[in-house]
Amino acid sequence: MARNGLRYQVATKWQDSFRRFNQREPGISGLIAFSQAWDVATEFLKPRNINEPLPPRQYTQAVRAALDVIHKSKRLPTLIETFLSQVESLFYLIQQEVDQFMIEYTADLDVGIISKMVYRVHEWMKEWTPATELGAAFQSVYINFFQTHLFSILPESFSSAFKDLIASTLAPEEEGEALKQDHQIWSTFDALGFIDRFESLIASVGYEHIERHVLETCTGQWGEPMLTPTRDWMTAKIVPWMIHVYGRNITSTEEARAMLAGVGSRFDFHMAKTLCDLRTREIFDIIIDFPDSEGALKDLKECLQRVDQRAALVQSLRQAHRKRLLHPGADTKLILSQYVATIKCLRIVDPPGVLLFKVADPIRRYLRDRPDTIRSIVANLVGDDDSGDALVDETEPPRPLQAAEIEDYSDPNWEPEPIDAGPDFRANKPSDIISTLVSIYDSKDFFVKELQILLAQRLLAAGDDQSDKVEKERRNIEILKIRFGEAALQVCEVMLKDMTDSKRIDQHIQSQQASVIHPAIISKHFWPALESSEILMPGQLKELQDQYTAEFTKFKPDKRLRWLTHLGTVDVELEFEDRVVEALVSPLEAAVIELFSEQSEWTLDDIAKRVGLSQPNILSKAVNTWLDLGVLASAGEGIYRVLEVSAGKGAEAKDHVHRPTTVEVEMPPVVSVQQQQAEQMRVYWKFIEGMLTNLGALPLDRIQTMLKFAPGYDRTITQLAGFMEAARREDLVTVRDGMWKLNK
Amino acid sequence: MKVKIKQWNAVAQWRWDTGNKDAADDEEGDVCGICRVPFEGCCPSCRVPGDDCPLIWGECSHVFHMHCLLKWIGTAASKQQCPMDRRPWATAERRVDNAPPPTT
Ligand SMILES: [Zn+2]
Ligand SMILES: [Zn+2]
Numbered sequence: 120m121a122r123n124g125l126r127y128q129v130a131t132k133w134q135d136s137f138r139r140f141n142q143r144e145p146g147i148s149g150l151i152a153f154s155q156a157w158d159v160a161t162e163f164l165k166p167r168n169i170n171e172p173l174p175p176r177q178y179t180q181a182v183r184a185a186l187d188v189i190h191k192s193k194r195l196p197t198l199i200e201t202f203l204s205q206v207e208s209l210f211y212l213i214q215q216e217v218d219q220f221m222i223e224y225t226a227d228l229d230v231g232i233i234s235k236m237v238y239r240v241h242e243w244m245k246e247w248t249p250a251t252e253l254g255a256a257f258q259s260v261y262i263n264f265f266q267t268h269l270f271s272i273l274p275e276s277f278s279s280a281f282k283d284l285i286a287s288t289l290a291p292e293e294e295g296e297a298l299k300q301d302h303q304i305w306s307t308f309d310a311l312g313f314i315d316r317f318e319s320l321i322a323s324v325g326y327e328h329i330e331r332h333v334l335e336t337c338t339g340q341w342g343e344p345m346l347t348p349t350r351d352w353m354t355a356k357i358v359p360w361m362i363h364v365y366g367r368n369i370t371s372t373e374e375a376r377a378m379l380a381g382v383g384s385r386f387d388f389h390m391a392k393t394l395c396d397l398r399t400r401e402i403f404d405i406i407i408d409f410p411d412s413e414g415a416l417k418d419l420k421e422c423l424q425r426v427d428q429r430a431a432l433v434q435s436l437r438q439a440h441r442k443r444l445l446h447p448g449a450d451t452k453l454i455l456s457q458y459v460a461t462i463k464c465l466r467i468v469d470p471p472g473v474l475l476f477k478v479a480d481p482i483r484r485y486l487r488d489r490p491d492t493i494r495s496i497v498a499n500l501v502g503d504d505d506s507g508d509a510l511v512d513e514t515e516p517p518r519p520l521q522a523a524e525i526e527d528y529s530d531p532n533w534e535p536e537p538i539d540a541g542p543d544f545r546a547n548k549p550s551d552i553i554s555t556l557v558s559i560y561d562s563k564d565f566f567v568k569e570l571q572i573l574l575a576q577r578l579l580a581a582g583d584d585q586s587d588k589v590e591k592e593r594r595n596i597e598i599l600k601i602r603f604g605e606a607a608l609q610v611c612e613v614m615l616k617d618m619t620d621s622k623r624i625d626q627h628i629q630s631q632q633a634s635v636i637h638p639a640i641i642s643k644h645f646w647p648a649l650e651s652s653e654i655l656m657p658g659q660l661k662e663l664q665d666q667y668t669a670e671f672t673k674f675k676p677d678k679r680l681r682w683l684t685h686l687g688t689v690d691v692e693l694e695f696e697d698r699v700v701e702a703l704v705s706p707l708e709a710a711v712i713e714l715f716s717e718q719s720e721w722t723l724d725d726i727a728k729r730v731g732l733s734q735p736n737i738l739s740k741a742v743n744t745w746l747d748l749g750v751l752a753s754a755g756e757g758i759y760r761v762l763e764v765s766a767g768k769g770a771e772a773k774d775h776v777h778r779p780t781t782v783e784v785e786m787p788p789v790v791s792v793q794q795q796q797a798e799q800m801r802v803y804w805k806f807i808e809g810m811l812t813n814l815g816a817l818p819l820d821r822i823q824t825m826l827k828f829a830p831g832y833d834r835t836i837t838q839l840a841g842f843m844e845a846a847r848r849e850d851l852v853t854v855r856d857g858m859w860k861l862n863k
Numbered sequence: 864m865k866v867k868i869k870q871w872n873a874v875a876q877w878r879w880d881t882g883n884k885d886a887a888d889d890e891e892g893d894v895c896g897i898c899r900v901p902f903e904g905c906c907p908s909c910r911v912p913g914d915d916c917p918l919i920w921g922e923c924s925h926v927f928h929m930h931c932l933l934k935w936i937g938t939a940a941s942k943q944q945c946p947m948d949r950r951p952w953a954t955a956e957r958r959v960d961n962a963p964p965p966t967t
């Protein structure tokens with residue numbers, strides 16, 4: 120039974136097929152008709168060489184009938200296959216032309232050749248395209264086949280040539296015509312399947328174009344934000360181009376929106392990244408230019424929110440600092456002002472302060488090791504900075520110093536730390552610049568001491584009327600009190616009071632007995648350690664002192680005066696036979712010349728005895744002042760004589776009888792805090808030396824622990840480190856892998 | 864050559880005249896026996912030295928910051944005695960040396 124059933128099925132199927140071939144015509148007449156139809160159809164479809172004269176294809180009644188026969192016989196797939204193999208066999212024609220075009224292009228590098236080639240290949244494709252009447256499926260199979268073959272015959276060099284052609288569609292603005300003119304080339308690209316095939320290559324052309332534009336228009340342009348104008352440019356120039364590339368099938372505004380959200384945002388990201396990279400490379404100079412570079416900083420802030428380049432920014436800035444800022448050739452003032460500018464700039468870029476924290480650390484460390492950092496900061500604080508570049512904005516009201524705060528979780532404005540903060544990051548509460556600078560050091564005491572020294576120098580510096588200056592200093596101190604606290608600046612308060620009291624006392628004494636000497640009478644323990652020296656004043660100088668002292672004692676019977684003769688200035692007028700010389704000099708210099716009014720020749724040794732000065736170099740300097748002024752002349756080894764008549768220029772000098780000469784007066788020799796620190800630290804050197812002798816090499820913390828046993832030792836490990844570093848510079852010790860050892 | 868001093872902006876320190884003429888001028892100076900602060904400094908309750916925080920002399924020849932001594936005398940424990948020698952405190956007349964004070 121089963122066998123019979125199977126046989127029946129096969130027979131039915133065969134007859135069915137045959138009927139189809141035979142087009143349900145009687146006998147085999149149908150079969151003959153099929154063969155004719157096949158010939159008509161294949162002839163109609165046959166791909167032709169477009170270089171030969173071609174009669175137009177006619178979709179005639181006969182063709183239609185033939186195709187109908189083939190369709191009814193379900194032989195259409197075979198017809199398609201036959202057609203495609205004919206296409207394949209003619210493809211060498213296209214290949215020959217493509218090869219020819221490529222040779223020409225290689226010689227000329229004219230993208231016009233490639234565009235001609237594209238159009239030409241498209242002509243071939245169109246010529247061979249099966250008539251629409253054969254149905255969309257037929258056409259799409261053909262197109263696919265054609266494209267696949269086309270890609271297989273394109274030489275390797277085509278992609279770069281094609282890239283050049285695409286680039287020409289984004290030609291520089293002045294050639295904007297090219298863009299419109301080539302409108303149809305995009306539909307040709309699309310027809311040939313190039314847009315899908317070379318999608319990433321086309322995108323890269325867009326990216327490169329954006330990069331070039333950003334670099335050309337934004338490099339060094341920091342004043343205004345460039346992100347918005349660049350986005351406007353993208354809208355005007357890149358979006359229309361993108362629509363050619365990606366928007367060819369777009370029919371609705373929703374689709375357009377989706378396209379821009381996808382592709383558009385990729386291009387926008389690329390633009391932001393390019394700008395971000397550029398600003399990252401430029402950051403050091405942007406900071407130098409601040410506040411004229413605020414635009415660039417705002418851009419950077421926005422870019423960093425879009426592109427995660429924070430680590431790269433930190434890296435770039437740290438590297439620039441290492442190379443351009445933190446080296447011995449850079450002035451401390453410059454480092455400070457760049458640090459302050461960095462603080463201000465990074466606050467714009469990254470308000471939570473994580474970037475600043477990471478960038479600032481090496482600067483702070485470097486500044487801490489510089490000997491004149493405190494002095495520079497303090498000089499700037501009191502407006503004694505000749506650079507005129509105040510680190511602090513005048514507009515910023517002075518605030519008390521802020522210590523690093525402990526996080527307050529109950530603060531309603533508390534925010535968790537940013538994820539890249541790192542474990543050392545201290546929640547950086549908005550802190551003013553001065554607090555930030557002062558916090559470079561462990562203690563603000565250094566600053567107060569330095570401030571005191573600076574104030575002393577300024578108050579004791581020469582000047583006719585002190586009261587204005589004192590008033591100015593008083594205002595300064597009032598402001599600084601707000602920062603450093605009233606108590607810390609009490610000594611400065613006393614210093615200022617000494618100045619006012621001195622003035623009052625002087626007024627009284629002058630009213631009793633007029634004198635040319637006007638002393639600042641200072642309170643010993645409230646002024647910085649003024650280097651003392653014992654210069655004995657000769658002649659009229661001594662008389663002036665004694666008269667004044669006598670009057671002072673009458674006025675203040677319970678007090679005595681002790682003259683600090685190494686400080687202050689004397690305005691002297693020297694009258695010679697032929698000239699008058701006026702000079703502003705130190706008391707020692709005045710003392711020296713006073714001696715020469717007693718007798719016209721002195722030896723250096725005798726001068727030293729008279730003024731009670733044992734340091735010959737200081738004395739020589741004083742004598743040199745007068746040699747330079749042409750008042751004294753050398754009269755043998757260590758012997759000097761007054762030039763009563765100007766040397767060699769007697770006549771000339773007479774013409775210029777009154778010739779006031781001013782000598783630069785040095786600042787009073789005041790010992791700086793760091794010097795003092797070093798001096799005091801020297802006391803402990805013998806302990807360190809002993810310990811390193813007995814125990815060999817030691818790490819710093821070990822030295823610190825052992826020094827704590829030394830009487831009165833109260834230094835921090837940082838101070839010790841500074842001292843050891845100084846000792847190393849003096850070759851007393853060496854350090855290796857953190858182990859300190861005596862240098863023998 | 865004649866030297867004419869037109870103006871001299873000098874610097875000087877004041878010291879209390881404690882009558883201790885032997886003390887070398889550059890020595891650190893005496894301290895108040897009560898607060899251990901130099902006489903030219905000021906007592907713990909003052910912030911400005913000098914006339915605002917004067918000294919007081921005892922007949923026993925001891926000298927203190929006046930504020931320190933008064934505070935001390937105000938305590939019951941003092942029994943109105945000099946804290947250095949436990950003799951009854953008697954303030955001496957301000958001693959004014961008629962001889963010109965030593966100067967440098
Ligand atoms: Zn006292
Ligand atoms: Zn007092």
Ligand SMILES: [Zn+2]
Pocket residue numbers: 921923924925945946947948949950
């Ligand atoms: Zn006593």
